[in-house]
Amino acid sequence: MADTTGSAPQDEPRDEDAQTPETAQGASEQSADTSSAASTAGTAEGATASSAPAGDDGADAGADAATGETGETAADETSPDAEESGESSREDKLLDELQRLAAEYKNYRQRTEAQRERDHALAVGDAAKRLFPVFDDLDRAEQAGDLAEGSAFATIASKLRGVGEGLGLERFGAKGEPFDPNLHEAVLQQHSPDVHELVIGEVVQPGYRIGDTLLRAAKVVVLAPAE
Template sequence: MAEDKDDPTFPGEEPENASSPESADGNGGGEGADDFTVDDILGAAQSADAAAADDTDAVADRVEALESQLLTDLKRLQAEYANYRRRTEEQREIEIERAKGAAAKGLIPVLDDLDRAEKHGDLGEGTPFAAIAEKVRAVVERMGVEAYGAAGEAFDPQQHEAIFQQPTPGATEATILEVVETGYRLGSVELRPAKVVVAVPAE
């Protein structure tokens, strides 16, 4: 078959005015449906900045809460430690007094002997026994031992042990008439109550 010389196309060539699929829908060479504008990019950047700022504020709030909790825990621990030290110190003082009291109790019979010797005139000034008595009493005094109970004092059942009650004319209240054994204490530790004869009002 002879070729048509009037046909401007050749076999395998597309006509110049033929429409491509891209040009047919009007989008060929133009902006696609998925392209972003500058405003879109700026808006996305601003959204990202806002989200980052919110995250930063949340972290800052969390850190502040943790710092507050740590400070509260530290104050509580300091208070507990202060109370522990106070209780330990108080217990230590009590144990020291008890230890001293145990040692002082061993000296009470000696003090009783010295009192009886003094009443019988065996501790005359300048005698060897008087010098020994003075040294023993000085040691007891340095330990903090106090003697109590004297005739004429008001009777206190918390401190005195009444071994006899003597109705006495003119007495208006119970008072110590005679001390049979002197009482001794060391701080808050009662070493021995005073044994006394009590004068009570006569009926």
């Protein structure tokens, strides 16, 4: 007779723990939906994270572009004035330089002309000085009455004096002229009640000059006012 008490009866699976095919399929679909939602959320967060810096960079780039355009506009607006001011300054400098050069050239010409006239007067004076002894002899002969009008000596004397005048030689020093120490050499001084200043009382030897160049001072006797 078989022993039926030695083996424990096996428990039958409970209805709540058992999964039916429909339940397993629902759980699988729920898990798939959860994974899809998580993936979508992750993608959205990544897009948001990547779009935020891009937005900042775009804003900065836009600001830089606006600033650059503003700077270029300001430069374009001020550039003509700056160029005009620079051109005006250069023109003023060139004008000042030209005026300075013109003044220097004018002064140079004046100095050169004055020096040329002095050199010419000295050169002519050196030649004319050789005639002074002849002129002095003619003066003495005239005072002695040896140069009567119409005589041969008078004609020769006139021609010689004409040569001196042609050279620009000027004779000075005459009785009654005011005494000038720059032109006259006083060989003697006398007092006279008839004068109120120093005047020439007698010409011992006439003076000669060419222009402003003195060749020989006149030797004279000076009359001074009486004390």
